[in-house]
Amino acid sequence: MIKVDRTKADGMYAAISEKMPLFIPVKSAGEVNYAPWEKGADVSLDTLKTVKSAKDFFFPQSETMMRFKAEGKKIEIIDDRKEVAPFVIFGVRGCDYRSFDILDKVFLQEPVDTYYKERRDAAVIVTMACAKPEESCFCSVFGIDSADPKGDVTCYADDKYLYFKSNTDKGAKLMEIIGAFGTEGGEKEVEAQKKNTREIMEKLPFTHLDLSVFKPENLNKLFASEEWASLSEACLGCGTCTFVCPTCQCFDIRDFKTNDGVIRFRCWDSCMYSDFTQMAAANSRTTQLQRYRQRFMHKLVYYPSQYGGTYSCVGCGRCVNKCPQRLNIVKVIKRLGDKEND
Amino acid sequence: MINEHLIPSIGVITDIRRDTPDVKTFRVLGLDGKKPFEHKPGQCAMLSVPGVGEAMFSITSSPTNEEFMEFSIKKCGCLTEVLHSLEVGQQVTVRGPYGKNFPVEGEFKGKDLLFIAGGIGLAPLRSVINYVRHYRKNYGKVVIVYGARSMDDLVDINEIKTEWMNEPDFNVYLTIDRPQEGWDGHVGFVPAYVKELGLDPTMTAVLCGPPIMIKFTLQGLLELGFDKSRVYTTLELRMKCGIGKCGRCNVGDKFVCKDGPVFRMDELDELPDEY
Numbered sequence: 001m002i003k004v005d006r007t008k009a010d011g012m013y014a015a016i017s018e019k020m021p022l023f024i025p026v027k028s029a030g031e032v033n034y035a036p037w038e039k040g041a042d043v044s045l046d047t048l049k050t051v052k053s054a055k056d057f058f059f060p061q062s063e064t065m066m067r068f069k070a071e072g073k074k075i076e077i078i079d080d081r082k083e084v085a086p087f088v089i090f091g092v093r094g095c096d097y098r099s100f101d102i103l104d105k106v107f108l109q110e111p112v113d114t115y116y117k118e119r120r121d122a123a124v125i126v127t128m129a130c131a132k133p134e135e136s137c138f139c140s141v142f143g144i145d146s147a148d149p150k151g152d153v154t155c156y157a158d159d160k161y162l163y164f165k166s167n168t169d170k171g172a173k174l175m176e177i178i179g180a181f182g183t184e185g186g187e188k189e190v191e192a193q194k195k196n197t198r199e200i201m202e203k204l205p206f207t208h209l210d211l212s213v214f215k216p217e218n219l220n221k222l223f224a225s226e227e228w229a230s231l232s233e234a235c236l237g238c239g240t241c242t243f244v245c246p247t248c249q250c251f252d253i254r255d256f257k258t259n260d261g262v263i264r265f266r267c268w269d270s271c272m273y274s275d276f277t278q279m280a281a282a283n284s285r286t287t288q289l290q291r292y293r294q295r296f297m298h299k300l301v302y303y304p305s306q307y308g309g310t311y312s313c314v315g316c317g318r319c320v321n322k323c324p325q326r327l328n329i330v331k332v333i334k335r336l337g338d339k340e341n342d
Numbered sequence: 343m344i345n346e347h348l349i350p351s352i353g354v355i356t357d358i359r360r361d362t363p364d365v366k367t368f369r370v371l372g373l374d375g376k377k378p379f380e381h382k383p384g385q386c387a388m389l390s391v392p393g394v395g396e397a398m399f400s401i402t403s404s405p406t407n408e409e410f411m412e413f414s415i416k417k418c419g420c421l422t423e424v425l426h427s428l429e430v431g432q433q434v435t436v437r438g439p440y441g442k443n444f445p446v447e448g449e450f451k452g453k454d455l456l457f458i459a460g461g462i463g464l465a466p467l468r469s470v471i472n473y474v475r476h477y478r479k480n481y482g483k484v485v486i487v488y489g490a491r492s493m494d495d496l497v498d499i500n501e502i503k504t505e506w507m508n509e510p511d512f513n514v515y516l517t518i519d520r521p522q523e524g525w526d527g528h529v530g531f532v533p534a535y536v537k538e539l540g541l542d543p544t545m546t547a548v549l550c551g552p553p554i555m556i557k558f559t560l561q562g563l564l565e566l567g568f569d570k571s572r573v574y575t576t577l578e579l580r581m582k583c584g585i586g587k588c589g590r591c592n593v594g595d596k597f598v599c600k601d602g603p604v605f606r607m608d609e610l611d612e613l614p615d616e617y
């Protein structure tokens with residue numbers, strides 16, 4: 001384990017970013033989000049939750065997939081993707097780190113999504129252990145240990161020091177750069193912090209949510225629950241929950257005409273939107289109740305049924321903090337858990 | 343170039359046939375003059391006109407057709423409107439095949455088969471019917487009940503009259519919704535006709551058409567004694583990727599693009615009613 005004095009952190013970021021692009025939580029316009037590190041950046045490693053999750057790195061909000069050129073009746077398809085160069089994502093919390101596994105199951109299952117895979121393979125991930133989980137956190141419900149996340153390198157932080165531990169070959173390479181800024185040591189402090197964090201987690205209000213009702217054999221029972229009507233009543237269909245969610249992975253593919261041919265791009269979409277399932281002649285989900293139900297059934301029942309029991313929620317609590325109507329997955333888990341569990 | 347599923351290949355429209363006032367059948371070949379890819383009966387393909395959009399269509403031609411691939415397409419939305427305006431020689435994009443096929447090499451083998459279609463619903467069934475004709479001895483007797491709004495709306499009536507009606511052990515029953523001059527066949531809706539015909543409930547049935555037709559026809563079949571485990575249909579929902587990733591064509595925990603579009607009625611009973 002390497003211990004780096006926080007006063008030397010900027011020098012370390014500079015050294016890493018000389019080798020490859022470094023993305024790190026940066027405060028800008030009052031919000032903390034991942035941004036490329038540059039000299040003078042207001043790095044905010046202690047912010048628990050970036051506004052947008054880390055899924056952007058592999059599944060960007062919008063990306064060009066291919067271009068088309070047409071001449072007369074002929075079409076040319078152009079795939080001019082460039083090789084993705086290695087890059088570092090620094091400061092990924094345990095919840096967001098688990099979201100990569102959840103996205104992997106979708107994008108890396110056959111047929112592999114090569115847009116996603118190229119970026120996934122190029123990333124070196126430095127996770128960040130949580131020292132002060134907050135009220136809206138419930139990652140432990142999904143078996144995530146925020147005190148000790150994995151990744152290529154794990155970083156633990158206290159007020160004075162950053163502590164680094166390498167977990168993979170990729171991580172060991174990065175440690176060669178980090179090592180120059182610190183000294184060996186810190187195991188004791190880190191162990192004490194892990195213990196402390198786990199104790200905090202244990203006392204948080206959502207830590208003991210009961211997921212037992214959410215299993216594939218209850219699919220139809222949960223779908224038919226009368227609770228959806230009141231749960232979804234206040235939903236505005238704004239889609240904020242899906243955009244801040246680290247595991248929401250639905251996308252749209254659209255064409256955009258330019259003066260120089262057509263761009264086919266992919267962008268995030270939301271099952272909360274009324275045109276999500278709109279076809280020329282029909283729509284399978286015409287009410288907000290149906291769309292709201294789809295989102296939570298997907299996370300708690302459909303996804304686990306499709307992918308070996310894993311829930312598509314990491315308990316990051318972003319939806320809890322951001323929904324303008326104070327709706328969220330915790331309310332759904334509690335209500336359906338109470339009503340349908342007998 | 344990386345081999346990416348979402349990047350289509352070029353298809354050339356080599357023939358366009360007008361079947362009905364709002365259905366055209368497009369013949370599509372690859373740039374090399376061959377079929378764009380092999381498929382199985384009931385599978386689908388993504389067709390697109392760059393700049394307009396991409397959508398899923400059932401492949402109308404049988405896999406046994408070694409020369410070309412055909413799509414019967416009804417004009418009903420943005421993309422199909424543009425497709426209908428295209429001329430022979432125009433290039434489009436095509437990718438596939440997608441989805442689960444009808445079990446022509448499984449449960450269908452050796453069975454008497456009943457095909458029931460309404461309107462453009464014949465498109466996916468034509469692939470199976472012609473497959474069955476090709477491997478005729480592998481299947482029992484075949485009954486086809488096909489209905490449309492009017493005699494002008496029966497898709498590719500030519501093939502039905504000159505080929506299907508002359509096939510041994512093939513019984514074809516046609517019906518139109520309302521009486522029409524020049525039509526001396528049956529008049530009435532498909533579900534009612536199916537009940538009138540008093541079909542043998544031991545047959546394996548395949549239903550395809552508008553949801554309302556499927557609903558009432560299924561009811562009729564059940565009354566006749568058909569078992570849901572031997573009745574098949576296809577679903578259609580909005581799709582973007584075709585490979586179970588974009589997240590919009592699910593019914594419960596099944597994706598229509600990869601777990602369907604072919605479903606057995608007893609399988610559908612297990613899923614939420616949201617399609």
